[in-house]
Amino acid sequence: MKIHRFYIGGKIDLKHDFWVHDEALLWQWNRVLRFKEGREIVLFDGVGKDRLYEIKSISPKEAHLNLVTELHAKLPKTHVYLFWSLIKSDKNDLVIQKCTELGVTNFVPIISERSVKTGFNLARAEKIAVEASEQCGRSTIPHIREPIHIEELVKEYDDVQLLVCHFGHSELEQIKKDNKIGIIVGPEGGFTDEEVASLVAGGAKIIELGQMTLRAETAAIVAVSKFL
DSSP states (O other), X not given: OOOOEEEOTTSSOOOSEEEEOOHHHHHIIIIISOOOTTOEEEEEOSBSOEEEEEEEEEOSSOEEEEEEEEEOOOOOSXXXXXXXXXXXXXXXXXXXXXXXXXXXXXXXXXXXXXXXOOOOOHHHHHHHHHHHHHHHTOSBOOEEOOOEEHHHHHHHTTTSEEEEEOSSOOOGGXXXXXXXXXXXXXXXXXXXXXXXXXXXXXXXXXXXXXXXOOOHHHHHHHHHHTTO
């Protein structure tokens, strides 16, 4: 039987024995998943604590949980930032979902000259990241911020080793994977030459993802997979 995982953030203190009164969780457990007494579930706080609990009793108003065991936390091995130029909303959703599963720690949407759109629904993005973390077994929730303009990137993230995906001489062999890594992915049509030159002048290295021209969302997933 599948054991469901639920992100509780700071709403619940994961003690040995406690009662849950969170309305959203109780509605999902009772009305959607139809949990009964004796069912085991996993709760995690998003910062590394995962615990397996048994439901001792449950009703529409409350549930009594008892700790079964502490679980080994599944954490990203590398601190990876993904800077991606905003694309169509459903493709942004795909980027966040799949790159959360891969282990990206920070998502930074950027606005460049060829960005398809400039609007970004942060609440929706955070919800997708939570659901992806619940599904894949990840113990942490990635941080997602509001979009920034590409001109701000180098100045604001000067402590991150920046890598821009672009056709050209690849400097992949020069990259130290133990540093904070920031992968920069352009929109459909790529960055302009001026944008690439500005990023390189600010210290970014160029990496190639192969000979084929990839869609923006594919490029983000492929680039992230090289470092996680």
